[in-house]
Amino acid sequence: xxxxxxxxxxxxxxxxxxxxxxxxxxxxxxxxxxxxxxxxxxxxxxxxxxxxxxxxxxxxxxxxxxxxxxxxxxxxxxxxxxxxxxxxxxxxxxxxxxxxxxxxxxxxxxxxxxxxxxxxxxxxxxxxxxxxxxxxxxxxxxxxxxxxxxxxxxxxxxxxxxxxxxxxxxxxxxxxxxxxxxxxxxxxxxxxxxxxxxxxxxxxxxxxxxxxxxxxxxxxxxxxxxxxxxxxxxxxxxxxxxxxxxxxxxxxxxxxxxxxxxxxxxxxxxxxxxxxxxxxxxxxxxxxxxxxxxxxxxxxxxxxxxxxxxxxxxxxxxx
Amino acid sequence: xxxxxxxxxxxxxxxxxxxxxxxxxxxxxxxxxxxxxxxxxxxxxxxxxxxxxxxxxxxxxxxxxxxxxxxxxxxxxxxxxxxxxxxxxxxxxxxxxxxxxxxxxxxxxxxxxxxxxxxxxxxxxxxxxxxxxxxxxxxxxxxxxxxxxxxxxxxxxxxxxxxxxxxxxxxxxxxxxxxxxxxxxxxxxxxxxxxxxxxxxxxxxxxxxxxxxxxxxxxxxxxxxxxxxxxxxxxxxxxxxxxxxxxxxxxxxxxxxxxxxxxxxxxxxxxxxxxxxxxxxxxxxxxxxxxxxxxxxxxxxxxxxxxxxxxxxxxxxxxxxxxxxxxxxxxxxxxxxxxxxxxxxxxxxxxxxxxxxxxxxxxxxxxxxxxxxxxxxxxxxxxxxxxxxxxxxxxxxxxxxxxxxxx
Numbered sequence: 001x002x003x004x005x006x007x008x009x010x011x012x013x014x015x016x017x018x019x020x021x022x023x024x025x026x027x028x029x030x031x032x033x034x035x036x037x038x039x040x041x042x043x044x045x046x047x048x049x050x051x052x053x054x055x056x057x058x059x060x061x062x063x064x065x066x067x068x069x070x071x072x073x074x075x076x077x078x079x080x081x082x083x084x085x086x087x088x089x090x091x092x093x094x095x096x097x098x099x100x101x102x103x104x105x106x107x108x109x110x111x112x113x114x115x116x117x118x119x120x121x122x123x124x125x126x127x128x129x130x131x132x133x134x135x136x137x138x139x140x141x142x143x144x145x146x147x148x149x150x151x152x153x154x155x156x157x158x159x160x161x162x163x164x165x166x167x168x169x170x171x172x173x174x175x176x177x178x179x180x181x182x183x184x185x186x187x188x189x190x191x192x193x194x195x196x197x198x199x200x201x202x203x204x205x206x207x208x209x210x211x212x213x214x215x216x217x218x219x220x221x222x223x224x225x226x227x228x229x230x231x232x233x234x235x236x237x238x239x240x241x242x243x244x245x246x247x248x249x250x251x252x253x254x255x256x257x258x259x260x261x262x263x264x265x266x267x268x269x270x271x272x273x274x275x276x277x278x279x280x281x282x283x284x285x286x287x288x289x290x291x292x293x294x295x296x297x298x299x300x301x302x303x304x305x306x307x308x309x310x311x312x313x314x315x316x317x318x319x
Numbered sequence: 320x321x322x323x324x325x326x327x328x329x330x331x332x333x334x335x336x337x338x339x340x341x342x343x344x345x346x347x348x349x350x351x352x353x354x355x356x357x358x359x360x361x362x363x364x365x366x367x368x369x370x371x372x373x374x375x376x377x378x379x380x381x382x383x384x385x386x387x388x389x390x391x392x393x394x395x396x397x398x399x400x401x402x403x404x405x406x407x408x409x410x411x412x413x414x415x416x417x418x419x420x421x422x423x424x425x426x427x428x429x430x431x432x433x434x435x436x437x438x439x440x441x442x443x444x445x446x447x448x449x450x451x452x453x454x455x456x457x458x459x460x461x462x463x464x465x466x467x468x469x470x471x472x473x474x475x476x477x478x479x480x481x482x483x484x485x486x487x488x489x490x491x492x493x494x495x496x497x498x499x500x501x502x503x504x505x506x507x508x509x510x511x512x513x514x515x516x517x518x519x520x521x522x523x524x525x526x527x528x529x530x531x532x533x534x535x536x537x538x539x540x541x542x543x544x545x546x547x548x549x550x551x552x553x554x555x556x557x558x559x560x561x562x563x564x565x566x567x568x569x570x571x572x573x574x575x576x577x578x579x580x581x582x583x584x585x586x587x588x589x590x591x592x593x594x595x596x597x598x599x600x601x602x603x604x605x606x607x608x609x610x611x612x613x614x615x616x617x618x619x620x621x622x623x624x625x626x627x628x629x630x631x632x633x634x635x636x637x638x639x640x641x642x643x644x645x646x647x648x649x650x651x652x653x654x655x656x657x658x659x660x661x662x663x664x665x666x667x668x669x670x671x672x673x674x675x676x677x678x679x680x681x682x683x684x685x686x687x688x689x690x691x692x693x694x695x696x697x698x699x700x701x702x703x704x705x706x707x708x709x710x711x712x713x714x715x716x717x718x719x720x721x722x723x724x725x726x
Contacts, residue, residue, distance in 0.1 A: 029426035031407040052720040122562035144559040270698050285398050287690045288422040
């Protein structure tokens with residue numbers, strides 16, 4: 001019973017209260033009883049009514065979608081790779097590698113973000129390295145580049161601006177804007193996220209790998225399976241629960257990205273690193289629209305549920 | 320199990336009710352005499368110098384024995400203040416940034432006490448306007464800053480360039496001071512810098528009453544085009560482009576010869592770049608004459624404060640001429656009282672341009688919810704600075720964003 005009371009006080013009551021707030025107009029600059037009911041107004045402003053609120057929300061969804069599509073596969077594959085390497089019997093100094101791979105995950109994300117700001121600054125290590133490798137001097141201001149990667153690549157093939165049919169408007173953004181790809185600045189944030197999370201997921205895969213009995217591998221060798229077959233036909237299917245866990249946690253974590261954006265770019269340049277979580281903060285604490293911020297939170301919640309469900313379906317069918 | 324679940328439901332709804340009623344605590348008891356109260360103050364700090372000045376002022380007030388003030392200097396100021404306000408237990412006195420005033424006033428968080436200090440007519444009218452919402456003047460300005468042209472004295476002398484007085488001269492000066500990879504002028508790509516050129520060109524995002532968006536005008540396009548062209552030519556650039564956080568850092572590190580900043584640059588140059596020689600000149604005049612922007616902070620008194628008379632007594636003390644002079648002596652913002660400008664300037668004649676700006680400065684204060692419009696405008700200005708947006712695009716998107724909020 002005390003556990004339930006604690007759960008109620010710290011979990012259910014705030015969630016219910018936030019749900020209630022999402023149906024009200026509340027500046028959060030005065031007590032809650034000064035708020036006025038607006039029905040589904042906050043949700044309509046975000047999803048239906050065209051305007052600056054909807055456009056910003058659409059931008060944040062687009063940015064975060066590319067972030068998820070980039071970070072989740074990369075961190076999953078990388079961490080699996082590292083785990084397999086660490087799990088091999090031939091490797092010496094396992095403890096050292098395990099610790100160094102895991103190290104980024106235990107460092108404060110804000111501290112790491114600031115280090116990345118220095119790395120990507122115009123006179124930072126990234127540019128120095130590129131200048132040494134490439135002809136000429138690289139002076140890119142990475143965190144100030146708003147051009148989308150897909151737009152840049154299209155530009156190489158001579159597609160510099162929107163073809164006519166891509167001018168259509170979806171939630172306040174043209175189709176051309178939707179397919180921009182992550183901006184250069186967002187890509188830097190993505191690299192940071194991959195670097196910091198891989199260690200944690202590597203540990204999970206490692207635990208999963210160590211749970212697989214050695215006899216199975218030996219039996220496969222006796223049956224004449226080569227390395228590739230052993231990995232894809234024996235190891236990977238047995239890792240399915242771990243894979244599901246890693247993908248789910250990755251998906252949830254990436255849809256909630258906030259601290260890296262807050263520390264590195266504050267949503268800029270040109271709103272290309274704005275994410276729903278950062279938008280919640282901006283609307284709630286800078287634009288004095290806490291009701292709208294709460295509504296974004298619940299839409300994000302629904303979105304994460306949908307994505308997790310979808311991923312579960314796909315994983316069940318394909319493996 | 321059934322019993323347990325219904326009990327849980329009761330517990331949850333009781334807690335929710337409790338939360339709702341606790342939020343609406345309008346306590347009427349408290350101190351009404353103006354003495355013997357213990358007050359709480361929230362402030363943010365722009366520099367160690369401001370910390371010291373504020374602490375000294377509060378120590379002086381506490382010594383008088385009328386009330387006791389406890390100061391909280393908060394790093395995440397807006398968030399902390401908002402939490403206190405939302406919880407119904409705000410500090411009695413707190414700093415209010417001018418651009419936050421409309422939102423706070425609309426939410427009913429502030430006591431209207433601007434005129435309850437000594438000789439209220441002495442404050443600059445333009446500053447009082449910044450803290451007026453729908454005809455009510457809420458809180459007395461603490462001090463203010465204006466934007467002007469800050470330049471590297473030696474470099475301009477060496478290049479034989481005089482501080483520019485017109486747009487044409489600014490273009491020429493920036494060009495002469497530009498070296499490969501190093502622009503002559505650096506300014507942050509945001510409305511609170513670029514706005515000075517809008518005003519100089521006779522344009523502004525809204526009309527004076529903030530009832531109509533006026534982005535879509537020939538003057539606005541001309542002003543934005545002027546600044547965008549300098550960026551395109553490489554004679555002007557954003558601070559980020561040269562690897563600096565803001566204009567002052569770029570100037571201090573020798574990454575530019577000129578920048579557009581306010582009074583705060585004085586403290587930063589003194590602590591971070593003491594060897595760099597710099598001067599302050601008035602910004603050049605545009606087609607519509609001289610113009611700049613002023614920024615101010617006021618001492619707000621919370622409407623929910625339980626010791627309002629004491630809080631007002633404290634603000635009266637802080638805004639008294641003697642206190643303002645002491646406060647602004649080492650911390651180079653300007654007193655908000657007109658009568659003090661000569662005395663302030665006597666100690667720092669080199670900062671005359673900042674004081675002169677008070678006569679023609681525009682305020683960057685609009686209406687509740689306008690922050691979202693400024694955000695969209697900044698998005699556009701960043702695009703202009705980077706050269707991947709056109710003036711027409713920026714004008715249209717900001718005009719639309721504003722119409723959404725002003726409607």
